[in-house]
Amino acid sequence: MRGRGAAKILVGLLLVALLLSGCGTSGGSGEEFVFGVVLVGPYNDHGWSEAHYRAAEYAVEKLGNARFVYLDKVNAADRPNTTLEQVIDDMVNEGATMILTTSDDFAADTDVVAAKYPDIPFVHISGDHAKTGAAPANIANFMGRMEYGKAIAGCAAALKTQTGAIGYVGPLINSETRRLASAAYLGARYCYDTYRSSDAQDLRFVVNWIGFWFNIPGVTLDPTDVSGDLINSGVDVLISGIDTTEAIVVAGQRADRGEQVWAIPYDFEDACSVKPEVCLGTPYFNWGPSYVRLIERARKGEQDGQLEWEAPYWKDINDSERSLVGFVEGDALTQEERDTLHQYIADLASGKAKLFVGPLNYQDGSSFLADGAEATDDEIWNLPQLLEGMEGASN
Numbered sequence: 001m002r003g004r005g006a007a008k009i010l011v012g013l014l015l016v017a018l019l020l021s022g023c024g025t026s027g028g029s030g031e032e033f034v035f036g037v038v039l040v041g042p043y044n045d046h047g048w049s050e051a052h053y054r055a056a057e058y059a060v061e062k063l064g065n066a067r068f069v070y071l072d073k074v075n076a077a078d079r080p081n082t083t084l085e086q087v088i089d090d091m092v093n094e095g096a097t098m099i100l101t102t103s104d105d106f107a108a109d110t111d112v113v114a115a116k117y118p119d120i121p122f123v124h125i126s127g128d129h130a131k132t133g134a135a136p137a138n139i140a141n142f143m144g145r146m147e148y149g150k151a152i153a154g155c156a157a158a159l160k161t162q163t164g165a166i167g168y169v170g171p172l173i174n175s176e177t178r179r180l181a182s183a184a185y186l187g188a189r190y191c192y193d194t195y196r197s198s199d200a201q202d203l204r205f206v207v208n209w210i211g212f213w214f215n216i217p218g219v220t221l222d223p224t225d226v227s228g229d230l231i232n233s234g235v236d237v238l239i240s241g242i243d244t245t246e247a248i249v250v251a252g253q254r255a256d257r258g259e260q261v262w263a264i265p266y267d268f269e270d271a272c273s274v275k276p277e278v279c280l281g282t283p284y285f286n287w288g289p290s291y292v293r294l295i296e297r298a299r300k301g302e303q304d305g306q307l308e309w310e311a312p313y314w315k316d317i318n319d320s321e322r323s324l325v326g327f328v329e330g331d332a333l334t335q336e337e338r339d340t341l342h343q344y345i346a347d348l349a350s351g352k353a354k355l356f357v358g359p360l361n362y363q364d365g366s367s368f369l370a371d372g373a374e375a376t377d378d379e380i381w382n383l384p385q386l387l388e389g390m391e392g393a394s395n
Contacts, residue, residue, distance in 0.1 A: 058288030101346030149283025207392030
């Protein structure tokens with residue numbers, strides 16, 4: 001009896017082990033899945049590229065039996081002799097069966113390389129060639145509606161400014177960067193008028209472009225100099241639209257000299273840590289959950305060649321498992337300013353506060369939206385100019 005009972009126990013344990021070997025996180029069984037991530041900047045830039053790198057790490061943790069390969073600083077300055085095709089050839093040789101290219105700068109080259117590898121799904125972040133039909137069928141586009149995050153940033157700036165002048169440190173000029181800068185302006189106008197009871201016509205909003213997503217010595221304007229010049233012109237809040245942290249660094253340096261200035265960095269959730277005492281907050285991308293969904297879709301062969309433009313999770317924009325776009329409040333906000341900012345976020349969520357709604361004109365004075373008219377997604381996505389009232393170049 002004892003021997004038969006022991007045998008039954010052993011069989012039971014073996015069955016449990018077999019069952020457990022097929023359980024766990026999604027994708028935990030079967031062949032290891034390898035995906036490639038191409039980064040335009042340094043993987044530790046405290047901005048855009050680091051947010052994507054962290055997302056890849058998150059996806060590996062959540063998916064199980066997955067691994068990623070990456071190359072950062074894929075741009076003409078840092079790697080002048082490296083093409084996107086070479087990068088992806090190497091990733092495919094390392095076993096990658098899905099590729100994420102994470103910059104608008106990669107749009108045309110992603111199309112070319114995806115055509116070379118028609119059986120590999122590609123996701124190009126921030127572009128729209130899948131939507132326009134310019135991309136091969138194995139490319140999907142993905143982006144978050146950071147317009148809302150930028151509007152919240154603009155609101156925070158308008159609540160804090162003492163000079164009535166806000167500066168925006170922009171990267172290169174294209175439809176994406178115009179619509180994000182314009183969203184920040186619209187958020188600032190709304191909050192200056194609605195919550196501070198001040199005339200939005202008196203609010204200055206100055207955009208200075210550096211020429212790329214981050215500093216390239218000898219090619220772009222130096223964002224440190226641009227940030228300093230904006231402060232020298234009377235701006236007391238800097239909003240960053242670039243991938244790196246120069247705006248908050250400069251604001252912190254000027255604050256250390258006794259000046260009353262603040263900053264709002266961009267992209268990366270922990271960017272306020274650079275100088276917390278001058279930080280009003282950070283609009284950031286939480287790519288991790290989206291990476292998991294996009295990778296699972298690709299693993300199952302269910303990726304479709306579409307543009308997905310994802311809004312924040314309005315019940316809690318900082319829900320780390322559900323919201324792609326969030327806003328971390330900075331230490332430099334007073335409690336009253338925090339409460340007002342919460343009200344603005346609630347107004348955005350309910351639709352009481354809208355972004356691109358008329359009457360609005362383009363910067364050159366031509367009509368964009370009639371009184372009460374709301375812009376379509378296509379009109380926002382392809383914004384051809386900055387808005388009337390904004391200072392700075394549109395093209």
